[in-house]
Amino acid sequence: MTSKSDPKTVRWGMMATGGIVQTFTKDILVDPVTRGVDDIKHVVTAVASSSSKDSADKFVANYVEGKQGDTKCTAYGSYKELVQDPNVDIVYIGTPHSHHYQNCRLAFEHNKPVLCEKALTVNAEQAKILFDEAKKRNLFFMEAVWTRYFPLSIEIRKLIQDGKIGEVIRVQSDLSIGAIPEEAFDASHRMVNKDLAGGALLDLGIYALTWQFQTVYHTLPKEKRKAPKVVGTLMTQEPRTGADEATSMLLEFPVSTPSGKRNTHGIATTALRAHFDFERDQVGATPAVRIFGETGEIQVFGPIYRPSRYRLTFRDKEERIQDFSFVFPGDIHGMSWEGDEAARCWLEGKLESETMGWEESLVIMQTMDEVRKQGGLTYPENIESTEYPIDLAARGA
Incomplete structure (x- = not known):
């Protein structure tokens, strides 16, 4: 770890502006020292909404401005603009799981590491392709199962x-x-x-x-x-x-x-x-x-x-x-620890987290595939598909 006076700063880009992204943003912008972390610091440098730039502007005003010193945060009205931003080190994806496959592929296409909400994808075939893409591009990738890091x-x-x-x-x-x-x-x-x-x-x-x-x-x-x-x-x-x-x-x-x-x-x-x-x-x-x-x-x-x-x-x-x-320190909701883990892994050049590794995420997706098969549950072809790109923006968050 670096000293408390010299933490490494990780710049986040938020893909979507819904409730879970709001909670994650509020958590990582709480001073890490309150939870005993002095080696890293989080800032949010970009936020994107697929519906309108106005939604992203409101998000920045409500959850970012005034909470990270002089660091500026740019609002975007499309996810493509977000992943093209050179001031973003890692992308947090908080869209519905129906959209995770397409959103992750977009981020990888622009060489952005990703922390993606669970369930990671709709099916195991999609998850496997994402792991293969991350490995091929040498990019950190992690399923955001926050509970594991408590x-x-x-x-x-x-x-x-x-x-x-x-x-x-x-x-x-x-x-x-x-x-x-x-x-x-x-x-x-x-x-x-x-x-x-x-x-x-x-x-x-x-x-x-x-x-x-x-x-x-x-x-x-x-x-x-x-x-x-x-x-x-x-x-x-x-x-x-x-x-x-x-x-x-x-x-x-x-x-x-x-x-x-x-x-x-x-x-x-x-x-x-x-x-x-x-x-x-x-x-x-x-x-x-x-x-x-x-x-x-x-x-x-x-x-x-x-x-x-x-x-x-x-x-x-x-x-x-x-x-x-157990008391959650610093009035955090609890998502800070997974953010800390993702930041450290990225800074250390790792591709995955030991606590939520690719192999285990894939086995869990395979288990849910079998549960759905036995229960007769299917989803529309476009969100089960491994084709990329498919425009799902009309149903995005």
Whole structure:
């Protein structure tokens, strides 16, 4: 690390101006020192909207101006202008996942490294092409799974690797939001619109799968990791659009963690109408993730995309139940750590992040492909396509 007085500055270009880009921007512009980071500094030098330059101008005024000293930020009315800007070091893509493949290809075409929101693409074939393109062009590329970079997540993975609860034999994970889709979302909304790859699986289920993979698959050495088998899928369609409003996945990981002596069962669920119990008081709340080991259990309390509490319990009744709480420093939402990781990887000349590597992102996409196949869920041909370029601007964010 460099000294606190000499941090390296990374210049970000924001592709899209929606809520997730707003949150990411606010987070990375919080002084990194508040979270113990003194080797890097983030600035936003460009923002683009596919709908209008006015939208980008408003974004700059609301989320950038006055928050990064004298560093200027340019607003653009097209993504092509953004990726052509020489003052942008790395592009953050916060468009709907239906557009990620086209947006990433555009950035790569102009030699820009990319941090792209999850789900990375609509299907695994698209993801593989993006990884091949990044490798060919020697460009850093990372799926933005922010939860993996939380100190809480890192602690839990370390507990599993250290054998704190013994061999992990089952993981249950759920993200369900308790929203009646007919009341909460217009049929054109990204959450239920198949033209935007909408539905519970790609938007919410990715978090349920994140907890499966980061606790069972990622905790093994790379040479021992094996893709899970999708043993079964249940899927319910949203009545207006046909997108999935509820998906349940039964997985079998052939190699258990930490020693690899067994297999591990994974039960991952996600839904719009159902609700997991994260708004009750901490005493009465139920865990949204349960990691069952032979000698103990780790319980993670939701929402699982941004958890702040977990519990350790043990089969040995003599060993005390332990509760751990986590405070997000500097009033950040939690996206700063993935920004820090992407910035460091780029500065160090890396092509991928160890915590969310290309191979693992691809296996997760392949798993979701199989879940969709078993559930009979397809999306329009143009957003499933690997052809480039295809003009999807009319449906962009």
